[in-house]
Each structure stands twice: as C-alpha cells, then as structure tokens.
Amino acid sequence: MITIALSKGRIFEETTPLLAAAGITPAEDPEASRKLIIATNREEVRLLIVRASDVPTYVQNGGADLGIAGRDVLVEHGGEGLYQPLDLKIAECRMMVAVREGFDYLGAARSGARLRVATKYTRIARDHFAEKGMHVDLIKLYGSMELAPLVGLSDAIVDLVSSGNTLRANGLVAVEEIMAISSRLVVNQASLKLKRAQIQPIIDAFAAAVL
Ligand code: ATP
Ligand code: MG
Numbered sequence: 001m002i003t004i005a006l007s008k009g010r011i012f013e014e015t016t017p018l019l020a021a022a023g024i025t026p027a028e029d030p031e032a033s034r035k036l037i038i039a040t041n042r043e044e045v046r047l048l049i050v051r052a053s054d055v056p057t058y059v060q061n062g063g064a065d066l067g068i069a070g071r072d073v074l075v076e077h078g079g080e081g082l083y084q085p086l087d088l089k090i091a092e093c094r095m096m097v098a099v100r101e102g103f104d105y106l107g108a109a110r111s112g113a114r115l116r117v118a119t120k121y122t123r124i125a126r127d128h129f130a131e132k133g134m135h136v137d138l139i140k141l142y143g144s145m146e147l148a149p150l151v152g153l154s155d156a157i158v159d160l161v162s163s164g165n166t167l168r169a170n171g172l173v174a175v176e177e178i179m180a181i182s183s184r185l186v187v188n189q190a191s192l193k194l195k196r197a198q199i200q201p202i203i204d205a206f207a208a209a210v211l
Contacts, residue, residue, distance in 0.1 A: 071181045
C-alpha cells in the first residue's frame with residue numbers, strides 16, 4: 001500500500017492534475033466526504049486527508065509514505081527525516097512582513113525599537129528578524145493574523161500573501177518579503193528504500209507534470 005498525505009482545499013485542488021498524471025484518481029471528493037482515508041482507482045494507493053501543518057508529521061513517522069506540503073509548513077516543522085525531491089510549483093504565494101498603512105516599518109527597524117510581531121509562523125519569523133539583527137517580541141496566533149495590528153495587539157504580522165486582497169481589505173501593507181512559497185513533495189526515507197518500485201514512478205510522473 002502507498003499512502004499519500006495531503007490537505008483539503010487549495011492543495012488538494014492543485015494536486016488533482018498531478019495525481020492524474022501519475023494515473024491516480026481519488027474515489028471521492030474530500031470536500032464532500034467526511035472520510036479521512038480516501039481510496040483511489042488504484043487499489044494499492046490511498047490518500048490521507050490531514051491538516052496542512054500535520055503533513056510533515058505523518059510522513060516523518062511513516063503514517064504516510066508521501067505527502068504534499070507548503071514550504072511554509074516544511075520550514076516551520078523543520079523537515080527532519082523527510083526526503084524532499086520535488087518543488088511542485090503549486091499553491092504559490094509569499095511569506096511577508098506586513099504593517100498598518102502609515103506605520104514606519106523601516107524607521108522602526110533602523111531605530112532598533114522592539115517590534116511586536118504576531119504570526120502563526122514563529123520559527124520563520126524568529127529566524128528572519130534574528131538574521132536582520134532586529135529585536136522582536138513574537139505573539140503566537142493560529143489564524144486571522146491581519147486583525148492583530150488593527151487592535152494594537154502587534155506592530156507587524158508575518159503571514160502568507162498571494163493577491164494582497166486580504167491585507168488591503170484590512171488597511172495593511174506588505175513591507176518585506178521573507179521567502180517565496182510553493183508546495184513540495186515529501187517522502188518518508190524508509191518508504192523510499194522499501195517501496196522504491198512503487199514510489200519512484202509516482203515521483204517521476206509528478207516531475208514530468210510540473211510546469
Ligand atoms: P487551516 O486553514 O486549516 O488553518 P492552513 O491555513 O495551513 O490551515 P490552507 O489555507 O489550506 O491551510 O493552506 C495550505 C497551504 O497552502 C499553506 O501551507 C501554504 O503553503 C499554501 N497557501 C496558503 N495561503 C495561500 C495563498 N493565499 N495562496 C497560495 N497558497 C497559499
Ligand atoms: Mg488557511
């Protein structure tokens with residue numbers, strides 16, 4: 001059995017054509033189904049539907065052989081023990097620092113003032129500001145980061161931005177890019193050794209289908 005862990009929503013949608021290229025068609029739509037294990041047209045391949053940030057954990061521990069996860073999730077997790085053979089170039093966006101319109105971020109950065117930064121991505125944020133030599137107090141949130149500067153919880157946020165519409169709608173502006181984000185294929189290293197005959201063709205089909 002080959003088990004592939006992925007999350008619902010954007011990642012599932014953008015992965016469907018890649019799965020098709022590998023001859024894999026899900027038996028059910030995970031958006032419509034409550035099942036967390038989805039069979040496919042191939043008897044020996046199944047999909048696990050997990051929270052995006054849990055994909056590395058499932059693959060690392062052998063709960064799944066393969067997984068698809070954003071670079072944000074992988075960097076935040078650490079990626080230990082994961083083989084990452086392929087950038088799938090899906091779910092592309094950017095990890096950015098954003099502040100309220102009119103907030104003088106450069107001035108604050110230069111003056112050495114302590115900045116309060118709200119984010120779900122504490123590891124990425126900590127590393128970024130440490131590298132810049134900026135002193136920050138990190139405030140861990142689990143979602144709706146855009147709210148934090150509006151109510152004075154923080155001076156800045158670190159979050160994913162694609163169109164910038166959510167920032168704009170909340171009177172925020174992006175002031176710094178931390179990294180470009182896309183989703184990657186991750187593979188359990190023991191699985192790759194033990195089941196290479198089944199896994200390598202899937203990796204190759206994905207690689208050929210990536211634009
Ligand atoms: P949850 O919404 O359950 O808290 P999540 O926000 O991590 O989890 P998604 O919103 O489905 O889950 O995002 C999954 C992945 O898609 C992210 O890890 C990231 O790599 C990517 N992603 C997130 N937001 C965007 C975006 N606006 N544009 C493109 N890709 C994105
Ligand atoms: Mg989300």
